[in-house]
Amino acid sequence: MAKITFIQPDGTEQTVEIQAGWSVMEGAVRANVPGIDADCGGACACATCHVQVEGEWAGKLPAKSEMEETMLDFAIQPKPTSRLSCQLRVTSELDGLRVRVPPSQH
Amino acid sequence: MAEHFVIIGAGQAGVQAVQSLRAEGFQGRLTLVGDEAYPPYQRPPLSKAYLLGAFARERLFLKSEAFYREAGCDLLLNTRATAIDRAAKSVTLGDGRTLAYDKLLLATGTRVRTLKCPGADLDGLHYLRGIADVDGLQAGFKAGARIAIVGGGYIGLEVAAVGAKRGLDVTVFETADRLMPRSVSKPLSDFYAAEHAKAGVTLKLDTLVEGFDGKGKVEAVKAGGVAYPADLVLVGIGVVPNDDLAATAGLACSDGIVVDRTAMTSDPAIFAAGDCTRHHGRDGAEIRLECVQNAIDQAKHAVLAMLGTPKTYSEVPWFWSDQYDLKLQIAGLARPADTVAVRGEVSSRKFAVFHLRDGMVAAVEAINAAPEYMIGKKLIAANARIAPERLADLSIPMKSFG
Numbered sequence: 001m002a003k004i005t006f007i008q009p010d011g012t013e014q015t016v017e018i019q020a021g022w023s024v025m026e027g028a029v030r031a032n033v034p035g036i037d038a039d040c041g042g043a044c045a046c047a048t049c050h051v052q053v054e055g056e057w058a059g060k061l062p063a064k065s066e067m068e069e070t071m072l073d074f075a076i077q078p079k080p081t082s083r084l085s086c087q088l089r090v091t092s093e094l095d096g097l098r099v100r101v102p103p104s105q106h
Numbered sequence: 107m108a109e110h111f112v113i114i115g116a117g118q119a120g121v122q123a124v125q126s127l128r129a130e131g132f133q134g135r136l137t138l139v140g141d142e143a144y145p146p147y148q149r150p151p152l153s154k155a156y157l158l159g160a161f162a163r164e165r166l167f168l169k170s171e172a173f174y175r176e177a178g179c180d181l182l183l184n185t186r187a188t189a190i191d192r193a194a195k196s197v198t199l200g201d202g203r204t205l206a207y208d209k210l211l212l213a214t215g216t217r218v219r220t221l222k223c224p225g226a227d228l229d230g231l232h233y234l235r236g237i238a239d240v241d242g243l244q245a246g247f248k249a250g251a252r253i254a255i256v257g258g259g260y261i262g263l264e265v266a267a268v269g270a271k272r273g274l275d276v277t278v279f280e281t282a283d284r285l286m287p288r289s290v291s292k293p294l295s296d297f298y299a300a301e302h303a304k305a306g307v308t309l310k311l312d313t314l315v316e317g318f319d320g321k322g323k324v325e326a327v328k329a330g331g332v333a334y335p336a337d338l339v340l341v342g343i344g345v346v347p348n349d350d351l352a353a354t355a356g357l358a359c360s361d362g363i364v365v366d367r368t369a370m371t372s373d374p375a376i377f378a379a380g381d382c383t384r385h386h387g388r389d390g391a392e393i394r395l396e397c398v399q400n401a402i403d404q405a406k407h408a409v410l411a412m413l414g415t416p417k418t419y420s421e422v423p424w425f426w427s428d429q430y431d432l433k434l435q436i437a438g439l440a441r442p443a444d445t446v447a448v449r450g451e452v453s454s455r456k457f458a459v460f461h462l463r464d465g466m467v468a469a470v471e472a473i474n475a476a477p478e479y480m481i482g483k484k485l486i487a488a489n490a491r492i493a494p495e496r497l498a499d500l501s502i503p504m505k506s507f508g
Binding site: 022026029030031032039040041043044045046047067070071073074 | 148150151165167168169170172173176398399402424426428433435474476477480481505
């Protein structure tokens with residue numbers, strides 16, 4: 001279990017408890033976090049669950065796979081701190097993670 | 107009185123419509139009717155991670171229970187819609203109740219095409235469309251079991267890949283001379299045939315299954331005059347649209363519920379979205395798509411039309427399939443007469459096949475090649491003209507095309 005905070009473009013924050021083993025995307029979708037579209041359901045096939053990781057978290061997360069890296073290149077306005085939330089597996093180490101939701105996924 | 111919108115079909119398109127209706131500000135009553143026991147769930151993982159056992163059932167559900175509560179949506183499960191009375195604007199449900207509607211959305215999806223050959227009613231013969239189907243298949247899906255798969259399409263091959271991984275003895279029967287003949291081009295068919303053979307899957311192409319033998323339970327598959335012993339059978343020979351409800355109500359249907367570019371049926375109070383629709387593709391051809399993308403995008407368009415602000419639907423369709431460690435991503439619809447450009451070495455297991463029509467990029471099939479897929483999708487949407495030899499030239503970075 002980890003508490004993960006999603007920050008909307010207008011600054012609104014929503015903290016969601018997500019089970020270990022699930023992806024950050026799954027937790028967000030289940031909690032109805034706006035802006036995480038995840039059209040493909042987590043198959044790393046659509047780049048519509050893009051988030052930007054806040055602060056020092058970017059360096060603490062597991063490395064991106066080559067597939068995630070390339071898909072992110074084509075997300076809307078990717079940044080160095082961008083991740084696909086479907087590829088972020090939740091562990092207790094992610095407790096406190098804060099991510100920003102981009103204004104649009106399409 | 108508040109308007110009442112009724113959605114028949116609790117799948118990907120149905121739940122998208124609920125979400126989009128509320129996001130677009132619809133304040134009226136909302137009812138979602140589904141004939142399965144489960145709230146809307148993802149079907150793509152069923153033949154992949156869920157069958158493999160790597161994905162718990164609760165992860166399949168598209169939304170939490172709270173979502174329907176917060177959206178003020180009445181979710182009627184285990185409930186079949188049996189008739190539409192267009193004059194009275196009401197839907198009759200299996201339990202005899204009727205629901206009056208102001209606008210109706212049909213998101214009824216598809217059902218599996220079934221075999222009619224001798225022995226097709228034996229135990230041990232499975233189809234795969236819903237959670238209950240996979241749970242039924244799972245019981246005999248054990249290492250060492252001999253599984254015969256009828257149909258070398260997405261479903262059959264994804265099950266074959268999972269079966270091989272789990273140690274089953276897998277044989278795939280396909281009537282065409284190549285795999286996935288309806289979905290991919292020949293270079294990909296040949297590539298996947300080699301990958302499945304490498305994983306130990308036996309492929310019987312050009313082979314028509316004539317029937318099944320067994321006493322109560324299936325024991326053998328008869329094909330090409332030969333009896334192949336089998337402990338279980340998975341049939342994946344395509345789906346048919348659930349358009350009977352619409353057809354009986356007098357709506358225009360033709361292998362699918364006919365809708366215009368705004369997702370409206372021949373009745374201006376009734377809309378349809380997802381696998382069940384026949385609609386015009388980007389090039390004007392009549393198509394019926396079986397994919398998540400169409401369920402989501404057409405549902406969004408149906409919602410806009412239901413709210414009186416229609417928008418023309420002309421999105422590029424996209425598809426994916428996971429078999430072994432191969433991610434297949436497809437955008438657009440390829441046609442046999444297209445000019446083909448292969449980018450990358452097939453032997454590298456990372457390549458893409460571009461399809462050009464009238465000089466424009468019409469489709470891309472990418473294997474483990476996300477840039478080709480993502481940029482390809484943009485090029486298709488833009489009707490971009492690029493010479494095939496340039497697309498095939500790996501020294502030109504994909505990004506320079508987009």
